[in-house]
Amino acid sequence: MSFKHLDISRGVNWVPALFIVIYQSILLLSLPFYLYYHPPGIGVVLAMTVLLYLSGLAITAGYHRYFSHKAYKTYRPIEIILLFFGSMAVQGSALRWSFDHRIHHAHVDTPNDPYSIEKGFWYAHFLWLFEKPKEIEPKVVGDLLQNPLVMFQHKFQIPLMIVTNAIAFFAVGWLFEDYLGAFVISLWLRMFCLHHFTWFINSLAHTWGDKPFSQEQSAVNNYVISLLTFGEGYHNYHHTFANDYRNGIRWYHFDPTKWLIYGLSLVGLTYNLRRIDKASIQKRMVNERKSLLLEQLKKCWYVKREDLEKAVLETSEKVLSKLGEVQNLKNLYKKAKKEKESREYLISLKRELKSLKKGLQADWKNWKKLAKTIMRMQALPA
Ligand SMILES: [Zn+2]
Numbered sequence: 033m034s035f036k037h038l039d040i041s042r043g044v045n046w047v048p049a050l051f052i053v054i055y056q057s058i059l060l061l062s063l064p065f066y067l068y069y070h071p072p073g074i075g076v077v078l079a080m081t082v083l084l085y086l087s088g089l090a091i092t093a094g095y096h097r098y099f100s101h102k103a104y105k106t107y108r109p110i111e112i113i114l115l116f117f118g119s120m121a122v123q124g125s126a127l128r129w130s131f132d133h134r135i136h137h138a139h140v141d142t143p144n145d146p147y148s149i150e151k152g153f154w155y156a157h158f159l160w161l162f163e164k165p166k167e168i169e170p171k172v173v174g175d176l177l178q179n180p181l182v183m184f185q186h187k188f189q190i191p192l193m194i195v196t197n198a199i200a201f202f203a204v205g206w207l208f209e210d211y212l213g214a215f216v217i218s219l220w221l222r223m224f225c226l227h228h229f230t231w232f233i234n235s236l237a238h239t240w241g242d243k244p245f246s247q248e249q250s251a252v253n254n255y256v257i258s259l260l261t262f263g264e265g266y267h268n269y270h271h272t273f274a275n276d277y278r279n280g281i282r283w284y285h286f287d288p289t290k291w292l293i294y295g296l297s298l299v300g301l302t303y304n305l306r307r308i309d310k311a312s313i314q315k316r317m318v319n320e321r322k323s324l325l326l327e328q329l330k331k332c333w334y335v336k337r338e339d340l341e342k343a344v345l346e347t348s349e350k351v352l353s354k355l356g357e358v359q360n361l362k363n364l365y366k367k368a369k370k371e372k373e374s375r376e377y378l379i380s381l382k383r384e385l386k387s388l389k390k391g392l393q394a395d396w397k398n399w400k401k402l403a404k405t406i407m408r409m410q411a412l413p414a
């Protein structure tokens with residue numbers, strides 16, 4: 033662990049720094065004895081999992097996708113629930129969290145990024161919390177400064193963190209008649225796990241994975257990280273399209289935060305869910321992959337480089353133009369439907385769209401095949 037980039041010239045952020053060091057040390061030293069002499073019951077472990085999810089989702093669906101990115105809209109009672117469990121996560125106030133996060137997106141990988149991965153893995157993971165934080169700039173979080181619930185939570189953040197956790201502790205202890213288990217497992221171990229799971233987004237999700245959407249910044253996509261971060265592991269997508277309420281865009285992507293927001297929209301508790309359309313996502317992917325493949329081909333010496341370069345340019349162009357055509361035809365169809373055009377005209381448009389999509393599918397397949405072939409080629413040894 034390197035402390036090289038830790039800048040304490042403005043002072044140490046003593047309260048969180050001491051809290052993190054002391055609670056984690058005591059927990060790690062005492063946990064083996066606790067597990068040996070007093071193995072927790074299933075109830076306490078279950079309660080820990082439920083509380084982990086509630087406080088974790090309050091961070092990802094609340095602090096992150098709602099307060100920081102405004103990826104959807106909701107009502108006051110839901111905001112109260114998000115802030116309540118957000119306080120239980122012990123990660124400061126939604127206002128402070130969102131300010132840091134908006135700055136992170138605006139200045140990613142630069143010295144102004146509050147948890148820049150350029151300053152090292154451990155700095156991005158949690159050492160940045162030891163530095164005195166920069167003052168909150170009203171222009172960055174103007175919307176949140178107008179929100180009385182956010183301001184209330186910010187003002188009383190420390191008492192709220194204590195009260196919400198005390199409620200959880202007494203409820204679990206009383207329910208399962210195990211106050212020690214409630215204290216060690218449902219309170220401290222749960223907090224420890226959630227802290228590291230959230231910190232993984234700033235460290236691992238900027239280190240270990242692939243970059244299908246934007247090569248120029250450090251955020252990566254990694255399925256494994258998503259399993260630990262309630263779906264936040266598709267971080268390269270997120271840094272490319274930050275206002276999408278989803279991070280995992282495919283149905284099989286593990287993103288419980290997305291499922292929660294979508295599920296709440298079905299019963300009318302969330303609305304105006306923002307999502308990037310499929311064609312824009314595909315266009316972005318093709319353009320990114322094109323530059324990556326051309327870069328890769330520059331390193332190859334034993335293949336017909338020029339032919340492959342030509343194939344990359346031609347195939348990507350084909351896919352991009354078909355994507356554009358599909359998009360235009362879809363808009364035309366929508367307009368025709370709105371203007372109540374004849375049934376025959378609508379059917380002919382639909383038929384045209386179907387055949388265009390079929391052609392796009394074939395081109396997309398060729399594109400993927402070509403990309404795979406080039407990526408498998410061995411690079412010229414240095
Ligand atoms: Zn990030």
Ligand SMILES: [Zn+2]
Nearest residue numbers: 133137270274
């Ligand atoms: Zn974000």
